[in-house]
Amino acid sequence: MSKKTSDQGRKYTSFELEVLAVVEALKKFRIYVLGTLFKIITDCDALVKTLSKKELNPRIARWALYLQEFNYTIEHRTGSKMAHVDALSRPPHCMLIQNSAHLQFLKAQQADDQITAIKTLLETMITIS
Numbered sequence: 018m019s020k021k022t023s024d025q026g027r028k029y030t031s032f033e034l035e036v037l038a039v040v041e042a043l044k045k046f047r048i049y050v051l052g053t054l055f056k057i058i059t060d061c062d063a064l065v066k067t068l069s070k071k072e073l074n075p076r077i078a079r080w081a082l083y084l085q086e087f088n089y090t091i092e093h094r095t096g097s098k099m100a101h102v103d104a105l106s107r108p109p110h111c112m113l114i115q116n117s118a119h120l121q122f123l124k125a126q127q128a129d130d131q132i133t134a135i136k137t138l139l140e141t142m143i144t145i146s
Contacts, residue, residue, distance in 0.1 A: 033076065035061040036068075040080045043087060050087060057091045065093045 029037065039057055043050065059065065067073065068081055068091065126132045 032061060032063045035059060035064045036077060036080050040083055054088045057089055058094050060094060062093045065091045
């Protein structure tokens with residue numbers, strides 16, 4: 018699930034963006050997870066610690082209130098153990114996959130005397146026209 022942050026969201030701290038990501042994901046998948054125990058795994062240790070505090074800033078408090086509706090546990094996992102997740106948010110590397118069958122046909126055609134003669138004939142006919 019990917020979402021572009023709003024102009025206001027760009028001013029959020031990385032911690033607030035982590036909480037917002039959890040809240041937005043739960044809003045989207047609410048019908049699937051409501052009433053079931055599930056685990057939130059995050060690389061943001063502050064998320065785990067802050068949500069258990071009693072005093073929160075109003076924005077985080079509002080999100081924490083929304084999270085109370087769900088039955089979940091939060092687990093911290095270091096970022097190095099979650100490289101697969103990080104890859105989803107990074108731009109993809111372009112991989113050139115060559116069709117080996119196409120290259121084999123091309124090489125075989127170039128080695129064939131009859132096909133070479135036909136190609137030469139066709140090329141000379143085009144230049145004459």
